[in-house]
Amino acid sequence: MTVADLGEFGLIAAIAAKLPPSGKTVVGIGDDAAVLTAPDGRVVATMDLLVEGRHFRRDWSGPADIGGKAAARNLADVAAMGATPVALLVGLAAPGTLPVAWATELVSGMAAECARTGATVAGGDVSGADTIMLAVTALGDLAGREPVTRAGARAGDLLAVAGVLGHSAAGLGLLTAGLAAPAGPAGPAAPAAPAGLARLVAAHRWPRPVYEAGPEAAALGATSMIDVSDGLIADVGHVAKASGVLIDIDPSRLEPGADLLAAAELLGGTAASTGPAASTVPAASARMGQPGPPGQPEPLGWMLTGGEDHALAATFPAGTVLPARWSVIGFVRQGEGVLVGGQPFHGRGGWDHFG
Amino acid sequence: MTVADLGEFGLIAAIAAKLPPSGKTVVGIGDDAAVLTAPDGRVVATMDLLVEGRHFRRDWSGPADIGGKAAARNLADVAAMGATPVALLVGLAAPGTLPVAWATELVSGMAAECARTGATVAGGDVSGADTIMLAVTALGDLAGREPVTRAGARAGDLLAVAGVLGHSAAGLGLLTAGLAAPAGPAGPAAPAAPAGLARLVAAHRWPRPVYEAGPEAAALGATSMIDVSDGLIADVGHVAKASGVLIDIDPSRLEPGADLLAAAELLGGTAASTGPAASTVPAASARMGQPGPPGQPEPLGWMLTGGEDHALAATFPAGTVLPARWSVIGFVRQGEGVLVGGQPFHGRGGWDHFG
Numbered sequence: 001m002t003v004a005d006l007g008e009f010g011l012i013a014a015i016a017a018k019l020p021p022s023g024k025t026v027v028g029i030g031d032d033a034a035v036l037t038a039p040d041g042r043v044v045a046t047m048d049l050l051v052e053g054r055h056f057r058r059d060w061s062g063p064a065d066i067g068g069k070a071a072a073r074n075l076a077d078v079a080a081m082g083a084t085p086v087a088l089l090v091g092l093a094a095p096g097t098l099p100v101a102w103a104t105e106l107v108s109g110m111a112a113e114c115a116r117t118g119a120t121v122a123g124g125d126v127s128g129a130d131t132i133m134l135a136v137t138a139l140g141d142l143a144g145r146e147p148v149t150r151a152g153a154r155a156g157d158l159l160a161v162a163g164v165l166g167h168s169a170a171g172l173g174l175l176t177a178g179l180a181a182p183a184g185p186a187g188p189a190a191p192a193a194p195a196g197l198a199r200l201v202a203a204h205r206w207p208r209p210v211y212e213a214g215p216e217a218a219a220l221g222a223t224s225m226i227d228v229s230d231g232l233i234a235d236v237g238h239v240a241k242a243s244g245v246l247i248d249i250d251p252s253r254l255e256p257g258a259d260l261l262a263a264a265e266l267l268g269g270t271a272a273s274t275g276p277a278a279s280t281v282p283a284a285s286a287r288m289g290q291p292g293p294p295g296q297p298e299p300l301g302w303m304l305t306g307g308e309d310h311a312l313a314a315t316f317p318a319g320t321v322l323p324a325r326w327s328v329i330g331f332v333r334q335g336e337g338v339l340v341g342g343q344p345f346h347g348r349g350g351w352d353h354f355g
Numbered sequence: 356m357t358v359a360d361l362g363e364f365g366l367i368a369a370i371a372a373k374l375p376p377s378g379k380t381v382v383g384i385g386d387d388a389a390v391l392t393a394p395d396g397r398v399v400a401t402m403d404l405l406v407e408g409r410h411f412r413r414d415w416s417g418p419a420d421i422g423g424k425a426a427a428r429n430l431a432d433v434a435a436m437g438a439t440p441v442a443l444l445v446g447l448a449a450p451g452t453l454p455v456a457w458a459t460e461l462v463s464g465m466a467a468e469c470a471r472t473g474a475t476v477a478g479g480d481v482s483g484a485d486t487i488m489l490a491v492t493a494l495g496d497l498a499g500r501e502p503v504t505r506a507g508a509r510a511g512d513l514l515a516v517a518g519v520l521g522h523s524a525a526g527l528g529l530l531t532a533g534l535a536a537p538a539g540p541a542g543p544a545a546p547a548a549p550a551g552l553a554r555l556v557a558a559h560r561w562p563r564p565v566y567e568a569g570p571e572a573a574a575l576g577a578t579s580m581i582d583v584s585d586g587l588i589a590d591v592g593h594v595a596k597a598s599g600v601l602i603d604i605d606p607s608r609l610e611p612g613a614d615l616l617a618a619a620e621l622l623g624g625t626a627a628s629t630g631p632a633a634s635t636v637p638a639a640s641a642r643m644g645q646p647g648p649p650g651q652p653e654p655l656g657w658m659l660t661g662g663e664d665h666a667l668a669a670t671f672p673a674g675t676v677l678p679a680r681w682s683v684i685g686f687v688r689q690g691e692g693v694l695v696g697g698q699p700f701h702g703r704g705g706w707d708h709f710g
Contacts, residue, residue, distance in 0.1 A: 026397055027502050030597070032435040032582055033401035033495070035502045038393035042381055045400075046388035047444040047492055049482040080387040089402040091446075091490045125490075127404040135446045135480075135490030137402055140388070147382050147390045227387055242385070 003103055003126070004096030011126050014100055015107045022120035024086050034123035036087045036139055043086075044140035044147065046077040052132040060175050063102045065205035067109030069308075070136050073229060075117055076209040076310035078140030080227040082148040082218025085117040085211065090124035091135035098132070109206070110136075117211045145218040148314070152223040153243035157315040159330035160322055162213035164203065165232055165254065166299065169306020170263040171204025177267055196259040197266065209310035213325055217314045220322070225314040231305040233345055236313055236330075237338045246335030247315075248342060249304070253329045256299030264298040304340065358458055358481070359451030366481050369455055370462045377475035379441050389478035391442045391494055398441075399495035399502065401432040407487040415530050418457045420560035422464030424663075425491050428584060430472055431564040431665035433495030435582040437503040437573025440474035440566065444492040448484035464561070465491075472566045500573040503669070507578040508598035512670040514685035515677055517568035519558065520587055520609065521654065524661020525618040526559025532622055551614040552621065564665035568680055572669045575677065580669040586660040588700055591668055591685075592693045601690030602670075603697060604659070608684045611654030619653040659695065 003011050016029040026035035036043075048070070050056060056066045071088060078085045090110060092103060107121060114120055119138070174180045180201040209227065217225055224243055226235045232249070240247045256264075315332055316322065338345065358366050371384040381390035391398075403425070405411060411421045426443060433440045445465060447458060462476060469475050474493070529535045535556040564582065572580055579598055581590045587604065595602045611619075670687055671677065693700065 027436070027504055031502075031504050031506075032432040032580075033399045033438075033493070035436065035497070036398050036400060037396070038398040039396055041392070041394055041396060043391050043393040043398045043494065044388045045391060045442070045444055045492070045494060046478060047446050047480050047490065049446040049448050049480045049484075049488075049490060051448055051482050051484045051488075054483055077387040081382070081390065083388075087400070089400055089492055091402050091404040093404050093406055093488060123401060125402050125404045127406055128409055129404075129406045129486070129488065131485060133404075133406075133448060133484065133488050133490075135402065135404060135492075137400070137444055137490075137492040138388070139398065139400060142390070147386075149382055149386050151386075225387075 001100045002096060003094060003098045003100055006100050008126055011100065011103060014104055018104050018108050019111050019121050020115070022087070022122070025120060025122050028122050034087065034089065036122060038141060040142045040144060042142055044078050044081050044083040044142060045137065046074055047135060047137045048074050050134040050136070061205045063105035064109030064112070067106035068113040068206040070134050071110040071113035072207050072209055072310055073308070074136045074138035075113065075119065075211055076227040076229070076312070078138045079209065079211040079214025080225050080312055081140065081142070082145050082214055082222070082225065083140035083142045084215055085114070085119035086139045086141050087119050087122035088114060089137040090121055092124070093127040093129035093133040095130060096128055143215070145215065148218050148222050148225040150224050150226055150239045150242035153239055153245050153247070153315040153332050154223055155245055155332055155334045156318050157223055157332040158318060158320065158328050159236065159247055159249065159313065159315055159332060160326040160328045161228070161311045161313045162325045163210045163311030164309050165228065165311055166256065166260055166302030166306045166309070167200050167203035168207055168308035169302040170260050171200035171202070173267055174201055174263060175204065179266060196262050200259050200263055203309065207309050210312065210325055213312050216323065217312065220316060220320055222314040222316055225312060228307060228309060228311045228313055230307045232313065233304050233338050233340070239313070239315065240336060240338055244336070246333045246337055246339065247330055248333060248339045249330040251300060251341045253327065254300060254303045256303060260299040260302060267298065304345065356455045357451060358449060358453045358455055361455050363481055366455065366458060369459055373459050373463050374466055374476050375470070377442070377477070380475060380477050383477050389442065389444065391477060393496060395497045395499060397497055399433050399436050399438040399497060400492065401429055402490060402492045403429050405489040405491070416560045418460035419464030419467070422461035423468040423561040425489050426465040426468035427562050427564055427665055428663070429491045429493035430468065430474065430566055431582040431584070431667070433493045434564065434566040434569025435580050435667055436495065436497070437500050437569055437577070437580065438495035438497045439570055440469070440472040441494045441496050442474050442477035443469060445476055445479035446490035447479070448482040448488040450485060451483055453487065498570070500570065503573050503577050503580040505579050505581055505594045505597035508594055508600050508602070508670040508687050509578055510600055510687055510689045511673050512578055512687040513673060513675065513683050514591065514602055514604065514668065514670055514687060515681040515683045516583070516666045516668045517680045518565045518666030519664050520583065520666055521611065521615055521657030521661045521664070522555050522558035523562055523663035524657040525615050526555035526557070528622055529556055529618060530559065534621060551617050555614050555618055558664065562664050565667065565680060568667050571678065572667065575671060575675055577669040577671055580667060583662060583664060583666045583668055585662045587668065588659050588693050588695070589662070594668070594670065595691060595693055599691070601688045601692055601694065602685055603688060603694045604685040606655060606696045608682065609655060609658045611658060615654040615657060622653065659700065
C-alpha cells in the first residue's frame with residue numbers, strides 16, 4: 001500500500017492512529033490548526049527541514065530512526081532555550097510510491113522521541129514531492145523561566161556540556177566506510193559492527209539528547225545555551241559571536257570514550273572515510289570524508305567538529321555547582337572567537353547546508 | 356549572487372534584514388528557537404508544505420507572490436480557528452543555484468502578507484534541495500475565545516462565507532490556457548489580460564483572505580469554521596463529516612461576479628483549459644483541466660470546487676445577525692454529506708495532494 005493508494009486524508013488518518021493523546025493538546029490532528037497549551041504566556045517555536053540524500057539516507061537509517069532523529073533535533077532546540085517541549089507539527093512531502101508503512105513508522109519514531117519529553121505530534125501536513133522532505137516544528141513551554149539565548153555569555157563563565165559529543169560523527173564515519181550493517185533492504189551487505197561500534201551507528205541514526213538538562217541549566221542560571229547540531233566549535237562559535245566573547249575549549253577535558261577510540265582504530269586501519277558508499281550523498285560524506293585536522297587525533301576531531309548528537313552546551317557563572325550530567329569543558333574570556341587549548345583550531349569549523 | 360555563494364548563515368542574515376520587528380516576538384531569528392507571546396495561555400499552530408511544480412510555478416508567479424500565497428494559506432488556517440496570527444516560521448529548501456534575491460523577495464512577500472494581520476516572520480530554517488520546497492508554520496492567539504473547530508455545526512444553523520470564491524481557480528484557468536501574462540522571465544510571451552482577468556490571475560498568485568472575519572465569527576458564536584483551501588464543497592464536506600450533519604449549499608446565493616463571467620466567456624471561446632502549458636504541472640492542471648460538471652456553468656463550478664482563495668466558511672445559529680462581509684450561502688440539516696440546491700453534486704469534490 002502506497003501513500004498514493006491511500007490518498008492525502010487516508011494517510012493523515014493512518015498517521016493520527018499511531019499517535020497517543022496528550023493533555024497538552026486542546027485541539028489535535030484533523031482541523032485547520034492544532035491548539036496547544038501555553039501556560040507560560042509565551043511559546044518557544046523552532047523549525048527544521050530534512051531532505052533525503054542531504055540529511056538522511058533510507059539505506060542507512062530506517063523510518064523510525066529518521067523520524068526519531070528529526071524529532072530529536074527540534075526538541076533539542078526547544079531544550080536549548082531552557083524550555084520543555086509541548087508538541088511537534090510534522091510536514092511530510094514524499095513521492096506517491098512511498099509505502100504507507102514507511103510514513104507511519106517515521107511518525108511512530110517521532111512520537112517515541114516526543115514521549116521522552118512529554119510532547120506529542122499534534123498536527124502537520126502531507127504533500128507529494130519527487131524526494132522525501134520533512135519539516136518539523138517544535139513548540140515548547142518556559143514555565144516562567146527566562147529564555148536562555150546565545151547572547152548572554154560573559155568573561156569568567158564556565159563552558160559545560162550535557163550529552164555526548166562525536167558519537168554521531170563517528171557513526172557516520174563507520175557508515176560511510178561501509179563498516180556498519182545498513183538499516184534498509186536497499187543497502188549493500190556489510191559486516192555487522194561490534195557492540196561499541198553499533199552504539200555509534202545507532203547514535204548517528206537516532207541521537208538521544210538530554211532534554212531535561214535544558215530547563216535545568218536555565219534554573220541554574222545559565223548565561224547562554226545552544227544545542228550542538230553543527231559541531232562543538234561551530235556552535236560555541238555562535239555563542240561567542242552573539243555574546244561578544246572568546247570561548248576557550250580545553251581539549252584535556254574532552255575524553256573520548258572507548259567506543260570512539262575503537263571506531264578511530266578501525267577507521268584508521270582502512271582507507272575508507274571516502275569509500276564508494278559516500279558518493280550519493282556529497283554533503284554528508286564531505287562532512288566526514290575529511291580526516292581529522294593535522295595533529296588532532298580523530299576521536300577529538302569528532303568531538304570538536306561533529307554535530308548531530310545534540311548535546312547541550314551552556315555557559316554558567318564561575319562557581320556554579322553543576323549536576324553530574326554537566327561536564328565543564330572550557331572557559332569564557334574577553335575577546336572574540338573560539339580557541340582550543342588556547343590555540344586557533346585549523347580543522348573544519350562548520351557545516352554549511354548549501355556547501 | 357546565489358544562495359550557495361552566500362551560504363546558510365549569510366542567507367539567513369539576508370532574510371532577517373528584510374523583516375520588521377514585532378512586539379509579539381520575545382526572541383527572533385538567530386537563536387535555537389524563537390519565543391513568541393501567547394497571552395491566551397494556549398497557542399494555535401498549523402503547518403503547510405508547498406512544493407515547486409505542485410503548489411506553484413516560478414514561470415507563473417513571482418517570488419513575492421509565492422511567499423504571499425504561502426503565508427496566506429497558513430494565516431487563513433489560524434483565522435479559521437477564530438484566532439489572530441502572531442508569527443510564521445518559514446522553511447526554505449532550494450538548490451544552491453537559487454538567486455538570493457528570489458529568496459529575499461519570497462520572504463518579503465510573506466512579511467507583507469503577515470503585516471495585514473499583525474504577525475511577523477519570526478524564525479525558520481534553510482536547506483539545500485534539488486527543487487524548491489517551502490514549509491510554513493503559523494502561530495496564533497485566541498484572546499480568550501474558544502477555538503472554532505469543524506465539529507460544532509448543528510441542524511438549523513446557517514452556512515456563510517467571508518471572502519471570494521472561485522477567483523483563484525479562474526485565474527489558474529487563465530494561466531493554464533496561456534491567456535495571462537506570465538510573471539517570470541521564463542514564461543512564454545502571452546497577451547496581457549484585461550483588468551478583470553488580471554485581477555483573477557492576481558487572486559491566484561496571491562490570495563487575500565479576510566483574516567479578521569475569523570475572530571469576528573468566533574465572537575458572533577460560530578458553531579464551526581474552515582478555510583476554503585480545497586474547494587467549497589470539499590471543505591464544507593469536512594465540516595459536515597466532523598459535525599455529523601448535512602450541509603445544503605444554495606447555488607442561487609452564489610452569484611458569480613463580472614470578472615468570473617468574463618473569464619468563463621473567454622475560456623469558453625478557446626479550447627485551452629488543457630493547453631500545452633499545463634503539461635509540466637500535472638496536479639495543478641488536472642485541477643482546472645477538467646471543464647465544469649455537466650449542467651453547471653463554469654463560474655459556478657469555480658465557486659463550488661475551486662480552492663486557494665481561502666475564504667472562511669462558518670456555520671452560525673439561525674437568526675445570527677451577520678456583518679456585511681459574511682454572505683449566507685446555505686443551511687445545515689440533519690443527515691450527512693453536502694448537497695447543492697438539495698441535489699448531490701456530481702463534479703469533482705476534492706483535491707488530493709497525492710493525486
